[in-house]
Amino acid sequence: MTEKIKIVTLGCEKNLVDSEIMSGLIHERGYSLVEDKEDATVIIVNTCGFIDAAKEESVNTILDLAELKETANLKALIVSGCLTQRYKEQLMDEMPEIDGIVGTGDFDKINDIVDEALRGSKPILVGNPVFNYEQKLPRKVSTPRFTTYVKIAEGCDNACTFCSIPIMRGKFRSRSMESIIAEVEELAAQGVKEVSLIAQDSTNYGTDLYDQFMLPTLMNRISEVPGIEWVRLHYAYPGFFTDELIDAIADNPKICKYIDMPLQHSEDAVLKRMRRPGRQRDTRELVAKIRARIPNVSLRTSLIVGFPGETDQDFENLCEFVKDIKFDRLGVFTYSSEEGTPATRLPDHLDEEVKEFRANTLMEIQRQISNEVSGKHIGQVLDVLVERYEGRNDVYVGRSQYDAPEIDGEVFITDCKVGIGEIAKVRITHAFEFDLSGEGVS
Ligand code: SF4
Secondary structure (H helix, E strand, O other): OOOEEEEEEOOOHHHHHHHHHHHHHHHHHOOEEOOOHHHOOEEEEEEOOOOHHHHHHHHHHHHHHHOHHHHOOOOEEEEEEHHHHHHHHHHHHHOOOOOEEEOOOOHHHHHHHHHHHHOOOOOEEOOOOOOOOOOOOOOOOOOOOOEEEEEOEEOOOOOOOOOOHHHHHOOOEEOOHHHHHHHHHHHHHOOOOEEEEEOOOHHHOOOOOOOOOOHHHHHHHHHOOOOOOEEEEOOOOHHHOOHHHHHHHHHOOOEEEEEEOOOEOOOHHHHHHHOOOOOHHHHHHHHHHHHHHOOOOEEEEEEEEOOOOOOHHHHHHHHHHHHHHOOOEEEEEEOOOOOOOHHHHOOOOOOHHHHHHHHHHHHHHHHHHHHHHHHHHOOOEEEEEEEEEOOHHHOEEEEEOOOOOOOOOOEEEEOOOOOOOOEEEEEEEEEOOOOEEEEEOO
16 A cells, blocks of 8 residues: 655745655655545654744644554654754654654655655654755645745855754755756746745855855846746845845836845844844845835834843834834744854843733734835735635635735735736725735726
């Protein structure tokens, strides 16, 4: 009987792409992929190990799924992803439920791990994360057929003091431009219209392979692939945000006027202890330059509150900074003391209650800003990628170029003139905290 394999993906889109490659390899080997965990004889949990909450979710998921060995058909439980890179020994020692472990740089050998795990040899394959996939690897895309993520690089050299990603994903390494373009051509041939570019640090693309920042060139080349309508940028590092990149986004109609650029904080003293690039003056100048050159840009950022030594005044200033800049989208995280990162050794760690209070306060400020900034689209005719049919009142739902999949807002469309997976022209009539609504024009 052919083994039935289910992959459970936790964490970020970069993990999702790794899962899709494992699916492609497993499918190519002739195993069958199943959606229902009750049917699975093998389950692979692709874990996240970024912060405490994510680690907890990964461990709980492994324990929950292990019960299927008693209650269903499960023969082997395999753990992959970031948690393995940090805790391979502890995982195998403390969780006898686990039958095999594969690291973030070894998942291309998933079929061997499955075979070994089924033989009961408890394989552990967690090497230095130096792997960098090229297009020749099969990938079973799991996102809707018209949108997908493309990983352009892996790892990170920036060494922010709070971050464990370099431990789990290794040194920064770009994929070759040829491999990325070849993959995008394959995806476009399958009907993909929107490509979201992801990496730990997208803006550093090319400096290792081509000795220069090549992201603008890459984005322009991807936009020339027949069938591709939207190219979206995620995980921009403010230290590498060049004028050429601003020009490429401004001048190329197929590059979304959307920038996801984590800033982490606004206060110079905190930024210094975080080992983040630039200072508040630089951030303000960069945001002003971007908005001057791309007036309708949608700016997303993420901030950390409760970093060791963050004073009441630092936090008040951060709130004023957010009120002043008015980001279109904001993610707020509480500082998580991560083993093996320099920030754990800093003095003045804050209580969890203080961190939670500051996170809630900042999100409340952003809620008011969201209401204000989303209103700017009323009366405009926006291109909207139609994603689903809502049914009620014959409403379709989609996203404009100002909203990324899964993390941002949506557009509710009445009288939609095109089908799912197509781009509709929609006149915006109403704006809500995160979403918009409007009528189909064409
Ligand atoms: S740039 Fe991002 S991934 Fe790299 S160390 Fe800093 S926070 Fe981590």
